[in-house]
Amino acid sequence: LLSALREELGLRSVKDGCSPQGQCGCCTVLVDGVARVACVTAVRRVAGSQVTTVDGLDPTVRDPLVAAIVARGGSQCGFCTPGIVCRLAALGPDPDPGALERALLAHLCRCTGWRGLLAAGRAWQPASPASQGIVDPEAAYRRAALEGGTAQTVGTEAALGRAGFADDLAPPGAMVAVPSSDGGWSIGETLAAARAGSGWPPGRRSGRALSWPVALPEGDWAVRLQTTWVEPAYLEPDASWCRPGGIPASSTGNGGAFGAKRDGRVGAAARRLADEYGRPVRVLYTREDVVRLGPKRPPVAIGLRADGSGVVRVARTDGIVPAITAAGRGLVVEEVDVAGPPTSSALRAAGWAEVTVALAGLAASRDGRVGGGVGAATVTSPLGACAEAEVHTDGAGAPTDVRVSLSCGPVLDEVVVRSYAVGAAHMALGWVLSEGLAVDERGVPVDLTIRSFGVLRARDTPPIEIRLLEGGAEPVNGSDAVFAAVAAATWIALGLPPRWPIARAVAVS
Numbered sequence: 001l002l003s004a005l006r007e008e009l010g011l012r013s014v015k016d017g018c019s020p021q022g023q024c025g026c027c028t029v030l031v032d033g034v035a036r037v038a039c040v041t042a043v044r045r046v047a048g049s050q051v052t053t054v055d056g057l058d059p060t061v062r063d064p065l066v067a068a069i070v071a072r073g074g075s076q077c078g079f080c081t082p083g084i085v086c087r088l089a090a091l092g093p094d095p096d097p098g099a100l101e102r103a104l105l106a107h108l109c110r111c112t113g114w115r116g117l118l119a120a121g122r123a124w125q126p127a128s129p130a131s132q133g134i135v136d137p138e139a140a141y142r143r144a145a146l147e148g149g150t151a152q153t154v155g156t157e158a159a160l161g162r163a164g165f166a167d168d169l170a171p172p173g174a175m176v177a178v179p180s181s182d183g184g185w186s187i188g189e190t191l192a193a194a195r196a197g198s199g200w201p202p203g204r205r206s207g208r209a210l211s212w213p214v215a216l217p218e219g220d221w222a223v224r225l226q227t228t229w230v231e232p233a234y235l236e237p238d239a240s241w242c243r244p245g246g247i248p249a250s251s252t253g254n255g256g257a258f259g260a261k262r263d264g265r266v267g268a269a270a271r272r273l274a275d276e277y278g279r280p281v282r283v284l285y286t287r288e289d290v291v292r293l294g295p296k297r298p299p300v301a302i303g304l305r306a307d308g309s310g311v312v313r314v315a316r317t318d319g320i321v322p323a324i325t326a327a328g329r330g331l332v333v334e335e336v337d338v339a340g341p342p343t344s345s346a347l348r349a350a351g352w353a354e355v356t357v358a359l360a361g362l363a364a365s366r367d368g369r370v371g372g373g374v375g376a377a378t379v380t381s382p383l384g385a386c387a388e389a390e391v392h393t394d395g396a397g398a399p400t401d402v403r404v405s406l407s408c409g410p411v412l413d414e415v416v417v418r419s420y421a422v423g424a425a426h427m428a429l430g431w432v433l434s435e436g437l438a439v440d441e442r443g444v445p446v447d448l449t450i451r452s453f454g455v456l457r458a459r460d461t462p463p464i465e466i467r468l469l470e471g472g473a474e475p476v477n478g479s480d481a482v483f484a485a486v487a488a489a490t491w492i493a494l495g496l497p498p499r500w501p502i503a504r505a506v507a508v509s
């Protein structure tokens with residue numbers, strides 16, 4: 001059904017985040033009023049049924065629902081949002097909290113940390129007056145660009161999935177290219193034909209345990225931290241398109257990549273293939289391609305002595321050593337060669353967050369503030385943003401409450417700042433607790449499904465309160481400081497276990 005809607009009918013509000021895995025919810029539509037994941041729905045099964053995309057929803061339902069999502073910061077890049085709008089529209093207003101959390105189990109949102117979506121899902125009312133929208137769009141865009149690290153629009157159009165994703169804007173009739181298993185490109189007249197020729201077997205979940213590829217040397221470490229490969233898990237797969245002799249479409253059409261998608265590979269391929277075939281060419285990754293080819297957060301091994309000296313070992317990554325050195329002056333930094341997927345120092349706070357977290361853990365252990373289900377940490381980012389985080393966990397180690405105070409210069413747009421801060425807190429919780437990418441003995445990723453990375457679901461995400469503080473003359477990115485502060489506070493609350501993600505490290509050992 002996804003192919004029929006998106007490829008044959010050209011309905012580009014129906015997004016493809018993982019097809020045919022059926023795990024992200026981006027392709028959700030209504031079939032006779034019931035939410036269905038289109039990429040795993042056979043088109044013959046809907047013969048005679050009414051299929052409704054977000055564009056066809058009753059405006060007296062859709063518009064107040066989308067306005068409620070925008071007003072509560074429940075959409076950023078907007079790639080996941082059209083499917084979620086369909087699901088919540090089918091659920092109806094005033095759902096009980098359990099039903100709302102269950103409804104969102106079918107979806108993933110990597111940007112917003114769920115809390116705005118949960119609040120909107122409870123609050124919206126059909127036919128309610130249109131919201132005032134964004135007070136100052138320019139200020140909101142500026143803040144979103146600072147937080148997302150790339151040009152980004154916000155508001156109703158973005159929440160409806162119309163924010164300019166590359167593959168949505170490709171001209172009809174363009175050829176399609178996808179990565180092939182021989183390292184080249186599989187080209188076809190249709191997406192189905194290109195994928196059929198790619199030579200890749202379908203992605204699957206291997207069940208293989210995580211590994212901690214960077215070893216820590218022996219030492220009298222007061223604090224130890226090892227991390228694994230972490231997938232950025234952005235929802236919009238890399239995509240571009242180009243006409244012969246043209247400029248390739250940006251693969252970061254509306255942000256949401258957290259520093260990834262910067263290798264330009266899909267754009268370069270689109271330009272080269274368009275020139276070669278003399279026709280417009282779409283180039284796009286499957287979810288499995290993103291996992292195989294996209295950059296991961298570099299694993300580290302950090303050991304700190306009680307006097308603050310220590311060592312940071314990090315998997316080979318261009319530009320990572322200066323980021324670590326700046327945050328951990330006096331520490332010995334070693335880049336080590338390990339077998340594994342590509343990494344990038346451009347991913348959110350890579351390197352400096354790890355060192356900052358380790359130093360915060362050491363400070364907490366010196367002060368006797370470790371464990372007991374409560375952790376607190378204050379982090380100042382290289383750009384000067386300051387975040388103070390307090391995290392509470394229950395007896396099973398699950399987070400129950402996150403409170404953050406954030407100072408990042410003039411706020412510009414309160415909804416946007418909060419949304420990015422909540423999203424960063426959600427990502428930090430996942431990083432510490434559950435996120436990791438399994439690789440085989442050659443370092444090749446083996447878990448290629450989007451549910452295998454451990455992204456926290458809506459029902460596992462605790463309330464996250466963001467208090468905004470004035471301070472600083474210039475606006476700077478604040479969400480990276482929140483990311484590091486919440487990670488540190490969570491780790492401290494749980495007693496500084498030496499391997500992340502903690503929940504899966506415990507399960508393995």
Ligand code: FES
Binds near residue numbers: 022026037
């Ligand atoms: S694209 Fe259908 S669930 Fe992800």
Ligand code: FES
Binds near residue numbers: 077080081110112235
């Ligand atoms: S807004 Fe949900 S994935 Fe970006």
